[in-house]
Amino acid sequence: MASFSSRGPNFLAPEILKPDITAPGVEILAAWTGASSPSGLEWDTRRVQYNIVSGTSMSCPHVSGIAALLRQARPEWSPAAIKSALMTTAYNLDSAGGVIGDMSTGKASTPFGRGAGHVDPNRAVDLGLVYDAGAEDYITFLCSLGYSDDQVAIFTRDGAATNCSAHAGSSVGDHNYPAFAAVFSSKNNKVITQRRVVRNVGGNAEATYNATVTSPAGVRVAVKPRKLRFSVAQETQEYEITFTRAAGSVKEAYTFGSIVWSDGEHTVN
Template identity: 45%
Template sequence: MVFRQRAAQLRVAPPHPKGVSSSSIPPPPFSLGTAATETSGATTDADAAVPPLTAMDDSDIRCDNVNCPDITAPGVSILAAYTEVASPTGLDNDKRQFPYSVLSGTSMSCPHVAGIVGLLKTQYPHWSPSAIKSAIMTTGKTRDNTRKSILDSSTVEATPFAYGSGHVNPNSAMDPGLVYDATTEDYLNFLCARGYNDTMIRLFSQKPYSCPDTFSIEDFNYPSIAVPNIQARKVTLTRTVTNIGSPGTYNVRVRQPFAVFVTVKPRVLEFKTTGEKKTFQVIITPHFAKLGTRAGYVFGDMIWSDGKHSVRSPIAVNLAS
């Protein structure tokens, strides 16, 4: 029996703030952040059933400077509690009532992630929401339980636009080594860079907030890296990681995206204390001479490792001119 995981490309955008019309505010920068996966039993990969879930191309599910979704969790054919007020089919002539049902979708995958967040917050009550999110994202798995690539709903190898940072891995999230932390001010600055003005920002902030004169959207301290429009330029991003484990030395390795050269400076981070922060730069340079007729998004990843922990960030670069 071979079990393969498939990422279901589902995304729901958060609603606009109360009292603000959709035409007066820029698109939201984040999705709900979770995709659903199917674990199906089959004798061969070709025989595995594909769930009838929404399929989207890359242009539909990208979130500009943030990869979407953030993470993938079990969400297909989940045995879940079910209201006995309605029947399983919802038809008028269906009078059946069951306390449980088999359900699918992000409504099933989100509770898995919420439960993991609760466990992490209980174990580490001082962790910020961003630290918890980073721990979950940077420890995600991109291989299924047969150690092969996760497939999407079309039975082809999935990309970060299908599974985000990977399939959630709770045990590794409990000990991520490093985290990409972010403050409320960091998020407000990100919204500023997205085009939100002071009035719009006030809807999200508990107090008045003025956007800074300059803020590079690429420097938002997110656990993933996305460059939606590199064109012919070289892009330099800044990230800061916080050591939440023991003192140690982390080395970086990069799986280069096609026709892109990624450099990390410095390549070694030495942490002497818990809670110590280190900042590094990621330099992304396109090589269009290698591109040929291929265009669009290409993918890679960056991993910081001390030999015990692997802190992985997916990289997505759009080479379309």
């Protein structure tokens, strides 16, 4: 991970992992505008067709292009499904088999640096499960953050259809996002439960997925059910994951774990 790359956590909604994903963004050879010099300095009169540039501005087009190709390959997928496909098929190990490093610390990166991992377009087009979300899911998400009907209507452009009271009791952590973040404090409860819905988009109509959990240090993680059985394509199944903090056992501000669903052919991280 480049030292200049943005870092998490998400301070506005800490239950939502940020960044989402990482992609190539260091020393990228790309087309360059003739309206500016390669250095961007006023006194530089050079004009080139290509330039080598680093930055998140180079990483973003990689992900955007992959998303466009996924949309072409799977036109029935929503933007949320495409995002899910990219995140749940990303990889976290480098070419030497170690966790992707972080240049800002000199140590292994964490999900607050690399997000779900490094994008892997070939795996993203052939996966088994997606976490989907529609307009109503995002309205629920905004309401759970405490926005008023009028504030949410700025996004929906339809004040008459916005009623946050209908979403009373909703939790930010239940947004159908393809990652989990449990936020504990000294004052809140020691058990947090979050729910997700996944859709079977693999090539096999009948499929059974088993969950493998790596618990964060100091936290017990339980998935229910641990086995998801699908009988038809596009079928959805719901599961919940419960995080239980062990008293006095969490010494770090942040600890990380993982949940992996696999049917033996597809792996969803």
